[in-house]
Amino acid sequence: MAPVAMRTVAQSLSDALPVSYWLDDPGKPAPQPALTGDERCDLLVIGGGYSGLWTALLAKERDPAWDVVLIESREVGWAASGRNGGFCAASLTHGFANGLARWPGELAKLEEMGARNLDAIEAAVARYGIDCDFERTGEIDVATEPHQVAELKELHEEAERLGLAGGSQWLDRDALRAEVDSPTFLGGLWDRDGVAMLNPAKLAWGLKEACLGLGVRIYENTRGLDLASAGAGMAVRTPYGRIAARRVALGTNIFPSLVKRVRPFTVPVYDYALMTEPLTEEQLAAIGWKNRQGLGDSANQFHYFRITPDHRILWGGYDAIYPYRGKLNSDYDHRPETYLKLAEHFFTCFPQLEGVKFSHAWGGAIDTCSRFSAFFGTAHRGKVAYAAGFTGLGVGATRFGGDVMLDLLDGERTERTRLEMVRSKPMPFPPEPFAWTGITLTKWSLARADERAGHRNLWLKTLDRFGLGFDS
Incomplete structure (x- = not known):
């Protein structure tokens, strides 16, 4: 120019x-007090973004008697959940093309479940009176x-x-x-x-109010420092206290997982x-x-x-x-x-x-993550579940991820846990500095492909062959 x-x-x-x-x-809600002292609960949810909020809400909807606690290291919705574009998509696979390339045999099921998930989000927004410009x-x-x-x-x-x-x-x-x-x-x-527009911060704040209304105890400015087995349950240390929980759901996404073996996947x-x-x-x-x-x-x-x-x-x-x-x-x-x-x-x-x-x-x-859509799993003999790797398409898919985590913690096979998408893992990223070198080369190659009528060079073709890549 x-x-x-x-x-x-x-x-x-x-x-x-x-x-x-x-x-x-200016209508941003005040944070809940930090946890000071010790707590006990049936389910501890770590992370106050969409993943954690949906998981806590769905847990109480499944069983109102469950004692659910959610902790957030800063304030609910402060990170990716309050910074995104507000595109709430039905797709669980980061788009039709990515789903077709990775799970062609179950894509019809994934598309149907994604549509149901978006309908359920719309219904929840109406049911709880969440004013998020849906x-x-x-x-x-x-x-x-x-x-x-x-x-x-x-x-x-x-x-x-x-x-x-x-x-x-x-x-x-x-x-x-x-x-x-x-x-x-x-x-x-x-x-x-298959896509709704909404105000992402207001959705997070509305989910927070819905959780509180169902009896979820939320502690903000409360970071989970470590996670360890404790008898039949789990124990999580926080700056001013300790939480004993029968089960734990991790919705920390980009922040370092308390299950260390998950970290190389994102x-x-x-x-x-x-x-x-x-x-x-x-x-x-x-x-x-x-x-x-x-x-x-x-x-x-x-x-x-x-x-x-x-x-x-x-x-x-x-x-x-x-x-x-x-x-x-x-x-x-x-x-x-x-x-x-x-x-x-x-x-x-x-x-x-x-x-x-x-x-x-x-x-x-x-x-x-290397497959651009969420992956799931358990740790500590099924007492801990996690979902991560949403790759920028988590406004809608995190609700599905919350359901998957609760299914995994229940230990029962469901239509969700039977999916190959849920049972499989992406390829982990290599250790540094190899990850940085590979991602930098991939970004350069993608930009070059845009300049050359979509022609993919040998590096991108090799990544395609192994189901890897990098998506901006």
């Missing part, structure tokens, strides 16, 4: 607050390059052949631009039923997003977007974007930053060079919005 244009891009960020728009809310608008996968048009059409045809297209609709260039107008759009695949990736100021009526008319779908482009390094009830546009993705040696570091939570890149891409997509400014810019870590 020309220097003047780049100055304009930079100026669009001049007032951006370095905090998640969703968390910058809108079943769907999502459009957008092609911005000719090869992406061909790939999306082929994917849609395959879904139709398998009878799994559901409410998906192919949109040609004109039909797509009638929905959302960008000169970069060439075509798109609209999943009308790595942290930092994702970033911008939020615009509210658009004027004239600006809204310039882009259309009356049906409020979520959108995501089809590149390897992709953007996701959606419009909010107050007419702001969230614009995120593209840069997926893996920290050197895989160490979590809050310094990565904000990355001005990524914000500039995202802002430049935003105005390329929507040149008619020149002059719009961004009110918020933020980032944070998500957990990813």
